[in-house]
Amino acid sequence: MSTRKISPISLKNLTQSNKEVNQLTRESIETALLFLLERKEMKHISVSELVRKAGVSRNAFYRNYKSKEEILELYYERTSQSVKEKWNALQKKVQQDGVQQSFSDFLHHQMEKTDYNKAISNVSQWIKEKTKRG
Template sequence: MAATEHSQQIKQDSMDYLITALLDMLQTKNLNEISITQVVKKAGVSRMAFYRNFQTLEDILIAYYKPKIDSEFNIIINRVPQDKKLNALGQFFAEMANPMKLAAKRNYEFIIQNIFNDNITNFYDKVMNWNNFSNIQKKYWTSFMSAGVYAIWREWLNSGQNESLNDIHILISDFQVSTLKALTEQIIKK
């Protein structure tokens, strides 16, 4: 048992070293300018250690960001009262401002956006009542809202966060209500 715990600790240490090395390198280089060889050298681990844990550099970023973003969404979905969920989501956006700016600057924003999209889909699955909507409406409304919320978040970050989180919350809420109202009217017309 001790050998297993020891090997698991070595594996976790290797992962941590690789994550730290890549994040450090991304402070000055774009993701596509960094090689696996450079990361393993900076991390002080072997290529074998890299490939035991990851297949690509993108996998390192997913291993770093996914648990953080998943955890925040889990708290918002399961612990925040219904009427405070969008405000909590806005607070999460504010906390992610610097990592998002770096991701956009260093060409790995797509990783965060994919994790965000998965989580926002889960968010709407948990907080929405889909009983009167078709699977097609649910699927495309969720995709539409996810892309829209992400675009609002990105624009807010890139434009200097001049508007208050409350203003952003109201805007997202208005879009959500308006689009749901349009879908509901479409259902009634059928």
């Protein structure tokens, strides 16, 4: 039986395809969790329910995350980083244009852009519970 070789281009394409599939899987899981958080608290959401809603396998879930809490931790980190980058860009604009805006005004503006919903409430509750324990 002969050994089959994969060309460097095919290997590169396969690697890219795998990255894209993993990203879609993570997005599906994250979206499903946020959807479920609109209906119930985190402690009442099972991994089975989450993967069923996301349309992925339990193996796919555990290949990407250690727990459902990790999803929120990563989402929180990403969101925090995004707000920080927006704040820094705003500060640069303030320095250049002389526009005045306080941090609380900035946060209020960001909150106005986001519809308050049950998912945000449940995430806030989860953060409070986590910080009480930790």
